[in-house]
Amino acid sequence: MTFIDKLSAAWKANNSLLCVGLDPDIAKFPAQWKDKPDAILAFCKGIIDATADAACSFKPQIAYFAALRAEDQLEEICSYIRDRYPHIPIILDAKRGDIGATAEQYAREAFERYGAHAVTVSPYMGFDSVAPYLEWKDRGAIVLCRTSNAGGSDLQFLKVDGVPLYQHVARLVAEKWNTNGQCGLVVGATFPDELAQVRGIIGDMPLLVPGVGAQGGDVAATVKAGKTAAGAGMMINSSRAILYAKAQDREDYAAAARRVALETRDAINQYR
Numbered sequence: 001m002t003f004i005d006k007l008s009a010a011w012k013a014n015n016s017l018l019c020v021g022l023d024p025d026i027a028k029f030p031a032q033w034k035d036k037p038d039a040i041l042a043f044c045k046g047i048i049d050a051t052a053d054a055a056c057s058f059k060p061q062i063a064y065f066a067a068l069r070a071e072d073q074l075e076e077i078c079s080y081i082r083d084r085y086p087h088i089p090i091i092l093d094a095k096r097g098d099i100g101a102t103a104e105q106y107a108r109e110a111f112e113r114y115g116a117h118a119v120t121v122s123p124y125m126g127f128d129s130v131a132p133y134l135e136w137k138d139r140g141a142i143v144l145c146r147t148s149n150a151g152g153s154d155l156q157f158l159k160v161d162g163v164p165l166y167q168h169v170a171r172l173v174a175e176k177w178n179t180n181g182q183c184g185l186v187v188g189a190t191f192p193d194e195l196a197q198v199r200g201i202i203g204d205m206p207l208l209v210p211g212v213g214a215q216g217g218d219v220a221a222t223v224k225a226g227k228t229a230a231g232a233g234m235m236i237n238s239s240r241a242i243l244y245a246k247a248q249d250r251e252d253y254a255a256a257a258r259r260v261a262l263e264t265r266d267a268i269n270q271y272r
Contacts, residue, residue, distance in 0.1 A: 003117045003140035004181055006089045007206060010056040011232045013087055017223070017272070018265045019208065020051045021093070021239025022060040022077065026068070028244045030253045040065065041073040043253075045080060047243060050258035052085045054265045057235050059208075060114075061093040078114045089117040091208065091235070095144060097122025103132040111136050118142055120186060120208070123169050127177055140182050140206075145169050145198060148188025148211035167197060174202040184208055187226070189217025189236065196225035204228045210237045212264070219264075223271035231272035238264055 001009075011017065024040045026033075033039040048058065058081055065074040081090055092114055096106040110119040110133075118140030121130055133141040146156055146166040156166040166187075173183050185202065187195050189211035198207070207226050211217035219236075226234050242264070245256035 002138045002182070003089055004206065006087065006117060007057065007140075007235070008232070010088050014053055014056055014265075015269065016054055016056045016265045017227075017232065017234045017236050017268050018055050018261060019057040019059050019091070019235035019237040020047065020055045020242055020261060021210075021237050022047065022058060023064050023239045023243065024070075025064065025244075038073060040068065040070045041076050044073075044077045046254040047257050048077070048081060048085070050254040051242065051261040052088060054258070054261040055088060057089045057091055059091040059093050059235075059237055059239075061239070075114060078116060082115055089140075090115070091140075091142065092116035092119045095120045095122055097124050097129055099125065100128045100132055103129050107132045107136060111139050118184070120144065123173070130177060134177075134180060134182055137180060137182070140184060142184040142186055142206075142208050143169065143173050143177070145173070145185040146187045146191055146194045148190045148217070152188070166194065167201060170198045170201045174205055178205065184235075186210065189219075189222040192218065192221040192225040195222065199226050199228075199233075204230075204233055206233055206235065208235045208237065210239075212236050212238050212241075219267045220271050223268055227272060236264075236268055 022044050024043055026039060029043055033043050060074060065071055078090055092110045110116045120142045121133060123143050130141055158165045160168045170185060177183055184206040186208045187198050189209050209226060212219055242257050242260050245260040247256040
């Protein structure tokens, strides 16, 4: 099964466009996990089990693991998702972008070492830096297009033949790079007008949409701007708002995460 097939099945099986981001920050962990050597693994397993039926994908952010020399725990987390929840795709958020020979190694890292179903990549160095990921015919490459951070406008709004660069990237990926139907794009929820522009360019290609939750992206505007005619086509990511949800009553961290994940999924579904 290809990444796109797996993602499409997850949209339907869980009736969800919610992508749960795994950005483990030990400083924000419950006290019970902070001093344990496998704290990241244990914390993330709790989140995964609590939210698996509310998510269409999981997105571990590699920097949070690498900074703490916890890549081995990331490997175990990815293995855990594949074993326990094989219907849910794993998107490795790595934002890789390098020359072809190096990109081949990054592709091996994402798809062999971590067993991810897709990986985020940068288009800045052109097609030959993305092509090695596309050699893995059953995997996905999700290309940065219009990112959710304010500084993205420094480059992404520069005009190329009178068109903003992010729109040029969207058209380039949709019309030339996506020859095997493996590509998606990253477009932030914080810019719904640009999200709508990209959707109009790319048709039904999937979008990874960060910026809902802690970054303040509007759910209604995001869904209306980015959904396909079938009411799908999006992985709307929330990380911190779910991972570090404030507990109510006698909730533990996992129960709080589950509550917020379900609330977010249901809020998204109102506008599909």
